[in-house]
Amino acid sequence: MKTNHQWLIAARPSGAAKESDFKWQEAPVAAPADGQVLVRTVYLSLDPSNRVWMNEADSYLPALALGDVMRGGAIGIVEESRQAGFAPGDLVQGVFGWQQYAAIPGPALSKLPKGLPVPTTAFFGLLGHIGLTAYFGLLDLCHPKPGETLVVSTAAGAVGSLVGQIGKIKGCRVVGLTGSDEKCRWIKDDLGFDAAINYKKENVPESLRRHCPDGIDIYFDNVGGEILEAVLNLVNLKARISVCGMISGYNSDNSEPGPSNLAMLIIKRVRMEGFICTDYLDRAQEAFTEIIGWFLAGKLKYRVDVVQGLENAPRALRKLFDGSNTGKLIIQVSAE
Amino acid sequence: MKTNHQWLIAARPSGAAKESDFKWQEAPVAAPADGQVLVRTVYLSLDPSNRVWMNEADSYLPALALGDVMRGGAIGIVEESRQAGFAPGDLVQGVFGWQQYAAIPGPALSKLPKGLPVPTTAFFGLLGHIGLTAYFGLLDLCHPKPGETLVVSTAAGAVGSLVGQIGKIKGCRVVGLTGSDEKCRWIKDDLGFDAAINYKKENVPESLRRHCPDGIDIYFDNVGGEILEAVLNLVNLKARISVCGMISGYNSDNSEPGPSNLAMLIIKRVRMEGFICTDYLDRAQEAFTEIIGWFLAGKLKYRVDVVQGLENAPRALRKLFDGSNTGKLIIQVSAE
Numbered sequence: 032m033k034t035n036h037q038w039l040i041a042a043r044p045s046g047a048a049k050e051s052d053f054k055w056q057e058a059p060v061a062a063p064a065d066g067q068v069l070v071r072t073v074y075l076s077l078d079p080s081n082r083v084w085m086n087e088a089d090s091y092l093p094a095l096a097l098g099d100v101m102r103g104g105a106i107g108i109v110e111e112s113r114q115a116g117f118a119p120g121d122l123v124q125g126v127f128g129w130q131q132y133a134a135i136p137g138p139a140l141s142k143l144p145k146g147l148p149v150p151t152t153a154f155f156g157l158l159g160h161i162g163l164t165a166y167f168g169l170l171d172l173c174h175p176k177p178g179e180t181l182v183v184s185t186a187a188g189a190v191g192s193l194v195g196q197i198g199k200i201k202g203c204r205v206v207g208l209t210g211s212d213e214k215c216r217w218i219k220d221d222l223g224f225d226a227a228i229n230y231k232k233e234n235v236p237e238s239l240r241r242h243c244p245d246g247i248d249i250y251f252d253n254v255g256g257e258i259l260e261a262v263l264n265l266v267n268l269k270a271r272i273s274v275c276g277m278i279s280g281y282n283s284d285n286s287e288p289g290p291s292n293l294a295m296l297i298i299k300r301v302r303m304e305g306f307i308c309t310d311y312l313d314r315a316q317e318a319f320t321e322i323i324g325w326f327l328a329g330k331l332k333y334r335v336d337v338v339q340g341l342e343n344a345p346r347a348l349r350k351l352f353d354g355s356n357t358g359k360l361i362i363q364v365s366a367e
Numbered sequence: 368m369k370t371n372h373q374w375l376i377a378a379r380p381s382g383a384a385k386e387s388d389f390k391w392q393e394a395p396v397a398a399p400a401d402g403q404v405l406v407r408t409v410y411l412s413l414d415p416s417n418r419v420w421m422n423e424a425d426s427y428l429p430a431l432a433l434g435d436v437m438r439g440g441a442i443g444i445v446e447e448s449r450q451a452g453f454a455p456g457d458l459v460q461g462v463f464g465w466q467q468y469a470a471i472p473g474p475a476l477s478k479l480p481k482g483l484p485v486p487t488t489a490f491f492g493l494l495g496h497i498g499l500t501a502y503f504g505l506l507d508l509c510h511p512k513p514g515e516t517l518v519v520s521t522a523a524g525a526v527g528s529l530v531g532q533i534g535k536i537k538g539c540r541v542v543g544l545t546g547s548d549e550k551c552r553w554i555k556d557d558l559g560f561d562a563a564i565n566y567k568k569e570n571v572p573e574s575l576r577r578h579c580p581d582g583i584d585i586y587f588d589n590v591g592g593e594i595l596e597a598v599l600n601l602v603n604l605k606a607r608i609s610v611c612g613m614i615s616g617y618n619s620d621n622s623e624p625g626p627s628n629l630a631m632l633i634i635k636r637v638r639m640e641g642f643i644c645t646d647y648l649d650r651a652q653e654a655f656t657e658i659i660g661w662f663l664a665g666k667l668k669y670r671v672d673v674v675q676g677l678e679n680a681p682r683a684l685r686k687l688f689d690g691s692n693t694g695k696l697i698i699q700v701s702a703e
Binding site for chain 1: 426427591595610611612613623624625626627628629630631632633634635636637638639640641642643646
């Protein structure tokens with residue numbers, strides 16, 4: 032009988048999640064019930080929302096209980112199937128949780144196409160929820176037009192780096208905010224952003240003003256907080272703000288105040304709209320077809336930051352909040 | 368030669384505008400230049416935006432200089448015209464400022480229809496910018512559907528009371544927030560709101576939760592601040608927030624923090640959009656025709672709070688911020 036290693040939620044984090052908020056457990060691998068598929072986790076996706084899911088309150092998904100296996104999106108290989116349509120060896124994506132094996136109801140799994148001209152990690156870095164988020168959050172909510180100025184926060188992150196590049200494809204002037212000089216260089220020199228701001232070193236309101244001489248038409252917001260406030264002071268008439276994340280507040284016990292200048296929404300007739308990529312699952316094909324096309328044409332680049340070993344997941348999660356990851360953060364749990 | 372009394376801006380207010388922030392001045396009535404129309408002010412509209420216009424910073428209109436005549440919307444009668452299309456006796460609307468007479472370029476004036484089955488004050492209380500604001504801010508931005516829950520702040524105010532009644536016409540459950548028991552009675556018993564909350568006496572989060580058992584689908588926001596925060600905690604999936612005003616912050620020197628729970632925009636996929644009624648000037652006819660129809664059918668009521676005498680304008684302005692006005696606040700400057 033095979034052993035399943037799992038990370039459970041042991042405590043509600045106060046501030047950043049610590050390793051002691053998780054519990055490492057060994058359990059036997061469960062046999063799949065009728066209608067279920069047993070999958071072996073290959074890659075686990077680490078995302079800012081992992082931290083949100085550790086809270087006691089419901090988010091857009093129900094809260095987890097203490098003692099539950101930590102929730103997480105993953106890609107894996109079918110080991111055993113008791114659901115028609117899935118066979119051993121299939122590559123599948125779903126919410127397996129932080130564990131080596133999971134028995135998942137068939138309808139909760141997506142089969143991934145084989146033979147695409149992209150590596151498996153592209154399903155996290157370029158396609159999957161990252162691609163849906165960047166593609167629809169920018170195009171469906173903000174309708175970028177050539178010549179408009181687009182600002183992106185966490186611009187070297189998985190979503191932000193795609194958003195900026197799609198903005199360039201659409202003819203925008205793209206200004207990205209990120210947290211290191213290396214990341215600034217990457218988004219400018221490799222990805223083609225027009226300007227990059229190191230928000231840890233620069234005065235953000237001043238730098239934004241300098242790099243957005245014609246104001247800001249679109250803001251793809253991954254962070255909320257002070258950067259949102261600085262952006263609001265520079266918005267143009269009929270600007271659009273896509274609210275994708277508010278990572279600046281995810282680790283705080285006491286919620287941080289919002290921007291004090293929301294009246295700019297009135298003065299400039301701004302639309303600010305939140306979304307979640309799963310709202311667009313039924314249009315995934317449309318996004319992925321176009322993204323793969325851009326990727327193969329050399330117009331889109333991505334990078335992944337692969338950490339080896341499920342046992343390192345709690346430590347690796349912190350990289351998302353201290354800015355030390357470069358590209359989509361992934362745990363490799365087993366061999367492809 | 369006739370005398371023109373005027374209120375000038377003497378100082379930038381700190382907090383609420385005081386009478387000493389204005390200067391009362393006598394000047395001769397200017398003869399209209401070519402292309403101008405000399406109007407006698409009959410009714411002056413007092414609105415929260417008057418306070419915004421006293422600030423040093425530009426808003427959606429350029430800032431005024433110290434020593435300028437205070438800006439204000441008004442209705443008046445043409446005394447002398449040097450612009451084709453206007454004749455003495457015509458009833459006109461425009462931004463005359465806080466003065467008894469104004470020489471205004473013809474294109475900046477709107478001629479009001481005579482013989483409508485509504486009193487002249489209806490051009491402020493029901494039609495004009497109030498009607499445009501309520502009608503398009505609710506219908507165009509929020510698309511209310513029967514059975515949805517609509518929350519309105521400053522619900523006994525000129526805009527709020529119209530918004531709530533239009534919400535009822537559209538089949539919504541309407542919950543209003545206002546600042547006195549008398550106003551609560553008025554919006555419930557006379558205007559037909561489903562529930563009224565006295566935000567000065569009640570615990571707003573608790574009362575909202577009680578009166579919105581199915582959550583909030585639409586919020587027509589006139590105030591921002593803590594009420595916006597309480598509403599955000601109760602929004603339903605795909606809720607719409609029409610941002611019409613942020614009066615809670617207009618008098619503060621230090622801008623107040625925004626709501627700490629803007630992440631609800633993501634969790635519930637909420638759209639929050641600012642607007643200004645003048646964006647809809649080209650569709651005014653559509654709104655006014657429908658509003659007059661509803662008024663004549665007894666489905667819409669309004670009330671005006673008419674203060675006599677231009678000399679009382681600075682004192683009267685405070686009523687908008689301490690909640691002591693009931694209905695659209697108007698200064699009667701001269702006889703109809």
